[in-house]
Amino acid sequence: MPVLSSVVPASGPAAGGTTVTLTGTGLATAVAVRFGATPAASFTVVSDTHITAVAPAGAGTVPVTVTTPGGTSNGISYTYSVAPALSGVVPSQGPTSGGNTVTLSGVNLTGATAVTFGATPATSFTVVSPTQITAVAPAGAAGPVTLTVTTPGGTSTLQSAYFYVNTPVLTGVAPPSGPLSGGNTVTLTGVHLIKATAVRFGTTAATAFTVVSDTRITAVVPAGVAGPTGVTVTTAGGMSNAVSYLFLPAPVVATLIPNQGPTAGGITLTLTGTNLAQATAVLVGATPAGLTVVSDSHIVVDAPPGTAGPLDVTVTTPGGISSPKTYNRVAAPGI
Numbered sequence: 001m002p003v004l005s006s007v008v009p010a011s012g013p014a015a016g017g018t019t020v021t022l023t024g025t026g027l028a029t030a031v032a033v034r035f036g037a038t039p040a041a042s043f044t045v046v047s048d049t050h051i052t053a054v055a056p057a058g059a060g061t062v063p064v065t066v067t068t069p070g071g072t073s074n075g076i077s078y079t080y081s082v083a084p085a086l087s088g089v090v091p092s093q094g095p096t097s098g099g100n101t102v103t104l105s106g107v108n109l110t111g112a113t114a115v116t117f118g119a120t121p122a123t124s125f126t127v128v129s130p131t132q133i134t135a136v137a138p139a140g141a142a143g144p145v146t147l148t149v150t151t152p153g154g155t156s157t158l159q160s161a162y163f164y165v166n167t168p169v170l171t172g173v174a175p176p177s178g179p180l181s182g183g184n185t186v187t188l189t190g191v192h193l194i195k196a197t198a199v200r201f202g203t204t205a206a207t208a209f210t211v212v213s214d215t216r217i218t219a220v221v222p223a224g225v226a227g228p229t230g231v232t233v234t235t236a237g238g239m240s241n242a243v244s245y246l247f248l249p250a251p252v253v254a255t256l257i258p259n260q261g262p263t264a265g266g267i268t269l270t271l272t273g274t275n276l277a278q279a280t281a282v283l284v285g286a287t288p289a290g291l292t293v294v295s296d297s298h299i300v301v302d303a304p305p306g307t308a309g310p311l312d313v314t315v316t317t318p319g320g321i322s323s324p325k326t327y328n329r330v331a332a333p334g335i
Contacts, residue, residue, distance in 0.1 A: 002026040002066045002073040011079040011152040016057040027051050029068040035078055036062030081153030084108045089147055093163040093236040098139040109133050111151045117162060118145035140164040165237035166192040173231050177246035177318040182223040193217050195235040202229040248319030251275045256313055260328040265305035272298055278317040284327060285311035
């Protein structure tokens with residue numbers, strides 16, 4: 001009597017066509033191999049202990065038997081697996097460097113033997129349930145790829161279901177500085193910005209941002225602390241390099257010398273204080289005055305002409321506007 005000890009593999013698709021290896025004893029004179037009541041599509045006797053057979057179509061779990069002139073062997077279980085069917089992937093995009101985890105959903109995913117992104121196998125994968133697989137995406141070229149899952153029951157694909165996204169690159173931020181209170185709008189330039197999901201100033205999220213194009217984003221600056229910070233953009237492709245943005249304290253004018261002068265103007269005023277190096281304007285009343293920044297604590301200004309009376313003098317920088325100092329225009333004496 002022939003005796004079977006194993007069938008490898010022990011499962012295959014319902015459509016049949018899988019080549020299995022039967023091992024046992026007394027197999028040399030085999031005249032039939034059956035999967036349940038159905039004859040194998042074909043079989044080859046390799047030796048007295050070894051037969052290869054092509055599984056026919058079938059369903060469920062059936063016994064595999066070998067018949068020789070000495071009789072029919074014991075049965076070894078063989079399971080017909082239902083073909084898998086993928087229905088979705090979350091997230092559906094990721095960086096070209098790979099390494100992110102995605103979740104594939106579908107049915108009949110138990111026993112998955114392979115998950116591929118295009119032609120590249122997943123770095124690793126885990127069958128969570130018959131309807132879910134988690135997989136670590138491999139590296140890939142920017143663009144869409146087809147996802148494929150293989151199980152003993154067959155193969156399922158989702159065409160162009162996953163998109164590799166380039167890492168964003170920033171080249172500049174304008175203006176490059178602003179007040180500690182934030183609230184001003186800056187423009188970020190670079191490439192691969194179209195899929196932006198976050199803009200950060202250091203670790204603080206922008207108050208708001210708008211993706212204008214693949215090369216441009218406008219963002220509302222959050223409040224910050226004095227000094228430089230790195231601005232980054234995050235997309236499905238990863239986090240960009242950082243470009244520098246400077247948070248500036250508001251200017252402070254401590255002294256104005258002289259604090260009075262002729263209505264004809266033409267004299268030089270000296271302003272001292274702090275945070276004056278970035279000065280963009282000095283107003284004497286409502287009139288812009290010519291200015292020269294000497295240092296962070298020293299500005300000289302050409303007093304403009306005007307009518308007699310007191311005027312507010314203020315300094316404007318990207319950090320804000322200083323509190324006013326009073327300058328008094330004095331009319332020339334009459335005889």
